[in-house]
Amino acid sequence: MTAEELNELIEQEVEANKLFVHSINVCVAAGCLSSHADQTLDALKKEVKAKGLDKEIKVKGVGCMGLCAAGPLVEIRDASNAAQVMYQGVQGEHAEQVVASAGKQSVQSLVCDTSIPFFAKQVKIVLENCGLIDPERIEEYIVAEGYRALQKCLQELAPTKVVEEVTKSGLRGRGGAGFPTGLKWATVAKAQNKQKYVICNADEGDPGAFMDRSVLESDPHRVLEGMAIAAYATGANRGYIYCRAEYPLAVKRLKNAIKQAERVGILGQGIMGTTFNFTVEVRLGAGAFVCGEETALIHSIEGKRGTPRPRPPFPAQSGLWGCPTLINNVETFANIPPILRKGGAWFASIGTEKSKGTKVFALAGRVSNTGLVEVPMGMKLREIVFSLGGGIPDGKKFKAVQTGGPSGGCIPEQFLDMEVDYDSIAKVGSIMGSGGMIIMDETSCMVDVAKFFMEFCKSESCGKCVPCRVGTSQMYDILCKVTDGTATPEEIAMLEELCDLLKSTSLCGLGMTAPNPVLTTMKYFRNEYDAHIQGKKCPAGVCKIKAAQEVLV
Amino acid sequence: MNSTLASQIVTLKIDGKDCGARGDETILSVARENGIDIPTLCHYDGLTDIGACRICLVEVKGSPKLFAACSTLVTEGMEVSTNSPRLQRYRKTILELLFSERNHVCAVCVSNGHCELQAMAMKLGLTHVRLPYRYPNLKVDATHTRYVQDDNRCILCQRCVRVCAEIEGAHVWDIMGRGIEARAITDLNEPWGASTSCTSCGKCVHVCPTAAIFEKGKSAGEMVKRSFVSELAAKREVYE
Structure with missing residues (x-):
């Protein structure tokens, strides 16, 4: 394709779009699909056709709009592609109301407020087209x-x-x-x-x-x-x-x-x-x-x-x-x-001194607005979790945020005012990772969390190098004993020794970073380890501590 | 090996000793040429190195990372330390992990006295294992007419995999499963005796560091290994 042909294609597409007065965008990415966005899309298409509006209203599937927790999301835009309204939780039965509201009064019961920080504080570079273009048509990408x-x-x-x-x-x-x-x-x-x-x-x-x-x-x-x-x-x-x-x-x-x-x-x-x-x-x-x-x-x-x-x-x-x-x-x-x-x-003008641009984070776990956010590097962790994420639901207390998946660590409350970039996250013992953020509240036991990630690393270790293959297995066994309430201080010392061994001697990043969840929880939540070992109690009430008698047998 | 690297001559220091080397040599080979011993388990002369056992890790000045001597090429001005207290500690713990992983019972083993794992433990002064033994219950495959494979003694060094693929050219052996569940298998996890690709050459038997693969009819301590693989590999290089 030459440049002329590219321009021609754009003109054709723009021309074709001019005929429509409104477009109804339905999110058909995985999050909304799992709450039946495909049925919503079909119902809207049928409704538009039934009302004879298919020359005026264009109904299309688009990519992720971010707020997966409120899916399926539907957005109505006018001919100049300006957003009229975003609806949340739209099911097939709402099709009539939604179509009727195009260019008119919005359906209040379905409105998703886009002025909340979750939407307003995002800076979109990577996700700039997400939720706007049909991912299955190259023409739309080219026009954008x-x-x-x-x-x-x-x-x-x-x-x-x-x-x-x-x-x-x-x-x-x-x-x-x-x-x-x-x-x-x-x-x-x-x-x-x-x-x-x-x-x-x-x-x-x-x-x-x-x-x-x-x-x-x-x-x-x-x-x-x-x-x-x-x-x-x-x-x-x-x-x-x-x-x-x-x-x-x-x-x-x-x-x-x-x-x-x-x-x-x-x-x-x-x-x-x-x-x-x-x-x-x-x-x-x-x-x-x-x-x-x-x-x-x-x-x-x-x-x-x-x-x-x-x-x-x-x-x-x-x-x-x-x-x-x-x-x-x-x-x-x-x-x-x-x-x-x-x-x-x-x-380079966006972000911090050493981390430029934006980063997409996936907010998951105990947070109100689960979904995807793209924010400039250097935004405070507190802002991401409490402002964009909407804080912890059910009035529970924040405990930690786990970044970087099984290779990352748990960041406690005292670092909430840290700027999120590669170097500051590394400084507290975690990693930026690919951008997963799992938020945990007081109902999570940090030893249990460490055990979960160690089990993950144990089963995902390829088995090639000895430290990772046997080390993750031994560490998992020790963590199981901690959550059982049967671990001894010597075993905790061994756990620490194995953390150091894996970090230094493993063949690849998986083994080298596998101790991170254990190291960070041991560093910031040592009291929870002690409560399990000495107090024979799980503070969060997650772990089933074996009764003293059982231990003896 | 890379021909441009091979033509470069580099100088480096290993444990304070000045060494000269070709650019395509590994730290391990240069150290051994110079009489410096770096312990190894998965390395075998004549086979490609995979850096799996992590016993041969060494420190290189200026880098916080440790490097597997068997698979790291020398570079100009490199300063290598092969036997620091930290390395000794790591090596011992790695050995402990290996002993805890499967069932290494020397007294009843056909390789007792000729076992590289046992010898390594003695050499590094490992007197006991601080980790709980896992005691897995693994299969023993005695279907082959001449040899036996005993998973309980395998340390997954992959020497059998490499010698079979690289020297014999049969590729009977491979690894199945992940992590702690990884096992050495013949063909597509079929009984060794049923293998149509195995030539019964016995190379795997003689490169095995323990007695995970051994000859039938041997009693405790009778399985002695012959070394012929490095010669074969060297001859092949000459004729290539």
Whole structure:
């Protein structure tokens, strides 16, 4: 597709949209789908047709609107795409009321207040199209300035300039470790090999995290564009998206997006009339958490057993089939198009000194507004949990927030006024991770939480290296004894020793970070450990302590 | 190995001793050439290294991370420390984990006196295991006419997997399952005796560090290993 053809396509789409006076957007991402958004969509389509309004009102499925707790969400927009009203909990039976309210008085009983901090305090870069465009139509993405960044790169910027722009933006890997993206790109770009690869890591495995899923389900073309730009910048011509098979909708939309992009000539050979070639394939993960680790992921794509290997060499030097490989997370790629469109300096103006841009967080657990939020780096943790998240439901007291999944730690109340960025989260013993935030209140037992994550690591350890394979199992056994009330102080000392061992000697990130939930809960909630061991009591009333007699037997 | 790296000559210090090396050599090989012993378990001369046992971890000055000596290439000016108190402590704890994982009962074992795990424990001065033994109840596969596989003694070093795939070219062995449930299996987890890919060459028997794979008809302490794999591998390199 040439630039002229791209413009033509935009004009056609805009022309077609002019005919509609209103559009009714129904969220059809996983969260709302699980509360039957598909039935809502069908009912609305039928209602519009039945009322003979199908020339005036356009009903379409769109991506995630964020507030999953209130799904299915429906939004009515006018011809200029300005929002009239957002409705929550819309079921098929409400179709008549909703359609009748387009351009008129809103249905008060269904209104979802979008002036609440949950919506008002968000800054959307990655999620800018989510909830606005139909993820199954490339035309809508293109009208929303999609593929403009790729076009700009191919026509105006040399590959080195693209890398420079990404470096200037200060973007850091959104998969968890926060490695500077520009540096990674530059390393791959400098490699001499003829064959290079770009891989998108969409193996989102942290319990309670669904940021990448939402991006893939709501705006898949954005990820493809980011990958294409990365390929152009680094000199790769083939890309893989490694997506977990547990995300069937994301996989379906990705495959659909790839097909559409190939059809209009945005992926494939001679992209936009240049000599740049790039093809993308989707590979499915078979349910192994460790395959989110880059070297294990590469093994899996190669058809081998998904186990990590020692680094160096890093994938940027020797990755997929021994070739230099750029591997970035979904959210990292999703940040690329706006960076190239608006410039690295613009991106760098958002966020903190060392963490630029925004971060998408998945709020889950004991918080009123569960869902997705995108906020600038450096927002206070308290603001995220209490203002955007709406605080703890049922008048319970906040206890901790767990970030970064099984590799992260539990952050207690005393750090609520901490600014959320890579470095300050690391300072308190947790990690930014991919952006999952599980909020816990006084009904959670922190030892039980540590046990849960250790059980997760134990069953997800690949079994290749000894510390992780046997260490997680032994640590889990000790934690079980703590929650039983049968652990001894010697065993707690052993637990601490094993934490240090795993951190220092494990082969990959899974084992190295597996002790984090234990270390942080031991550090900040030592009293709860002591209560279990010495007091034979679980303060939160979660753990079943064995009676003294049973212990003796 | 990488030809550009092979042509580079680098100098480094291992435990304070100045060493010269080719750029494609590992810390382990350079250390051994220079008479510095770094303990290893999953490493086997002639097979590719996988860095799985973590016994050979060493410290490199300037990095907070530890590196597996078997799979880390030397670089110019590197300063390696192979036997600090911290490393000794980690190595012992890793051994303890291994002993606690399965059923290593030396007194009745065919490899008693010829076992690398046992020898390593003696070498590192491991006198007792502070962790509870897991005592798993694992299978013993004696279906093969000449050999026996006993999962209870396996330390998952994957030497059998590698020697079978890389030297014999049969790839009978592989690993199944995850984490603590991981097991060495033949073919697609079929009885070894039913394997159509196994050539009964016995290479796996002789690279096994313990007696997870042994010859039938041996009594306690009688299973002695021969080493021929590194020679085979070296000869192959010459003719390649």
